[in-house]
Amino acid sequence: MGRLSVSLCGIPLDNPVIPASGTFGFGYEFAEWYDINCLGAFSFKGTTREPRFGNPTPRIADCPSGMLNAVGLQNPGVKDVVRRELPKLKAVYRKPVMANVSGFSPEEYAEVCEILSRESQVGWLEVNISCPNVHGGGMSFGTDPKAAAEVTRAVKRVSLKPVIMKLSPNVADIVPIAKACEDAGADGLSLINTLQGMRIDLKTRRPVLKNTLGGLSGPAVFPVALRMVWQASRAVRIPVVGMGGVSSAEDVLEMMMAGAAAVEVGAANLRDPLACKKIIDSLPAAMDKYGIQTLSELGGLSHG
Amino acid sequence: MNHHILTIIENTFIAKNTYKLLLRGPTLEEQHPGRFVNLLLPGLFLRRPLSVCDSDPGSLLLVYKTVGRGTEQLSALSPGETLDVLTDLGNGYGLSPSGESPLLLGGGAGVPPLYLLARRLRRSGRKVTAVLGFNTAAEAFGADAFRALGCDVTVTTADGSLGRRGFVTDAMPPDYTYFYACGPEPMLRAVHRLTRTSGQFSLEERMGCGFGACMGCTCRTPAGPKRICREGPVLEKEEILWEG
Numbered sequence: 001m002g003r004l005s006v007s008l009c010g011i012p013l014d015n016p017v018i019p020a021s022g023t024f025g026f027g028y029e030f031a032e033w034y035d036i037n038c039l040g041a042f043s044f045k046g047t048t049r050e051p052r053f054g055n056p057t058p059r060i061a062d063c064p065s066g067m068l069n070a071v072g073l074q075n076p077g078v079k080d081v082v083r084r085e086l087p088k089l090k091a092v093y094r095k096p097v098m099a100n101v102s103g104f105s106p107e108e109y110a111e112v113c114e115i116l117s118r119e120s121q122v123g124w125l126e127v128n129i130s131c132p133n134v135h136g137g138g139m140s141f142g143t144d145p146k147a148a149a150e151v152t153r154a155v156k157r158v159s160l161k162p163v164i165m166k167l168s169p170n171v172a173d174i175v176p177i178a179k180a181c182e183d184a185g186a187d188g189l190s191l192i193n194t195l196q197g198m199r200i201d202l203k204t205r206r207p208v209l210k211n212t213l214g215g216l217s218g219p220a221v222f223p224v225a226l227r228m229v230w231q232a233s234r235a236v237r238i239p240v241v242g243m244g245g246v247s248s249a250e251d252v253l254e255m256m257m258a259g260a261a262a263v264e265v266g267a268a269n270l271r272d273p274l275a276c277k278k279i280i281d282s283l284p285a286a287m288d289k290y291g292i293q294t295l296s297e298l299g300g301l302s303h304g
Numbered sequence: 305m306n307h308h309i310l311t312i313i314e315n316t317f318i319a320k321n322t323y324k325l326l327l328r329g330p331t332l333e334e335q336h337p338g339r340f341v342n343l344l345l346p347g348l349f350l351r352r353p354l355s356v357c358d359s360d361p362g363s364l365l366l367v368y369k370t371v372g373r374g375t376e377q378l379s380a381l382s383p384g385e386t387l388d389v390l391t392d393l394g395n396g397y398g399l400s401p402s403g404e405s406p407l408l409l410g411g412g413a414g415v416p417p418l419y420l421l422a423r424r425l426r427r428s429g430r431k432v433t434a435v436l437g438f439n440t441a442a443e444a445f446g447a448d449a450f451r452a453l454g455c456d457v458t459v460t461t462a463d464g465s466l467g468r469r470g471f472v473t474d475a476m477p478p479d480y481t482y483f484y485a486c487g488p489e490p491m492l493r494a495v496h497r498l499t500r501t502s503g504q505f506s507l508e509e510r511m512g513c514g515f516g517a518c519m520g521c522t523c524r525t526p527a528g529p530k531r532i533c534r535e536g537p538v539l540e541k542e543e544i545l546w547e548g
Contacts, residue, residue, distance in 0.1 A: 022518065029516045029534075032305055045519070053522070053529055056547070058510040060520035062350045062374070069512065074519040074529065208510075218349055270513035271349060273390070274307070 009162035013040035020266035021100035031092035043098035051077035061208040066218025070211035096123025106154035114158035130168030130193035142168040145180035152184035162187035190241035218267040233259025249286035335359035337420040338397035342514035344388035357416035367416040403481025411487025441466035
């Protein structure tokens, strides 16, 4: 056990840094920049039953200290993920990967989870009930405790791997949703997905995004994310993966002090392809600075 | 794909809203024509992609138009300042199908990437014709540089204030073996419709990362979705499905 090692749903991680789904593809693009085996784990591109093109472009808008995206779950579908993406990933990554799953009905979530949980490369299922950029699915399951519990039960019934429910910040109170997922059998929670946002182009007087609305991520959302991780982690006994604007080793420490068992890094990867490696490399010095011997001692200091 | 910290040697106004940015870095490699670089700019979260106008080992020339906050910020930077740059991004132009007498069609901010292409085509002995289109004389640039390479150059302006009045498609020569086009979408659509040979288009889209991670810039093609930043920005004529 190193100073940086933590554990997530019983699976040991060399460190708590996990690139977030949608910002890391299926890993191999980043393997051209650095050896991605230095990561704690990573969460691959949100996968649905059918292939999806996603939303029309523009899908991206720059924002103060962050960005909007309305990609809309572009992915090749679960069959191609298993047949093509996972073997390509295997060539560059030897640790368990987090399989991120999206859907439009509890049955679809369950079907995709069942397929992916049988893959030996998959360590965890991260079930996205919080995508703000698709209609008739995604976030609509993550904003209602009953619907969140229904998806949780459906995927738990068929999954051989720990199930982490990925929650939306676009709710008045995160606690009932977090508790509903825990009561329905979730093994962990991850939050936050993006916050719904919008930008208008002053020249054209039209929304920048073709989808009009998108999801805000990046440093701008960090305090909101930290608050919700703190609220959720003190309300449940299952581990919480914290994410939202994490960009530095200090942000990782802060998230873990708020109650996160591990930390996902999203938008930072798009700005700097080496972001996660830099964060991991700078964790020991940041820990020294704040007198932290091991990361495993941190979990939820602020809950006392 | 590479990462460099480059020093600004020159960042000067060359035409209306248009700047020439010369960057140096000791480890910088010669870039393939049609590829792009992605610049981290002060105060902005996402990088800004710019096509490569010219490249030699150790130096990089970008010509850009100020179209928004990113390029406006860039135009305010001074020689001596440094930029964090991802280089060698995208697929770039394929030179082998050009034939003996390729036609280059550039519109406004789409002219710069054709310069390095013209240089390479001339180096391999091709007879290059370039038609460069602008809105008006004040926005025109680059014709002399293409002429200095030995290209046959025609300039068009929409208002007739320089060269031939009209669009690049009004000044296409009758005979050419292949074409390369870069410019605003209405121009590219017209080129697609009016050219009789195969050719390549360099496309533009708002990007998140620029290196294939975020799926922010995907377009549809007959062979399935392609990322402009990774499988593009250059697509072949047959791959393009204009939407809307």
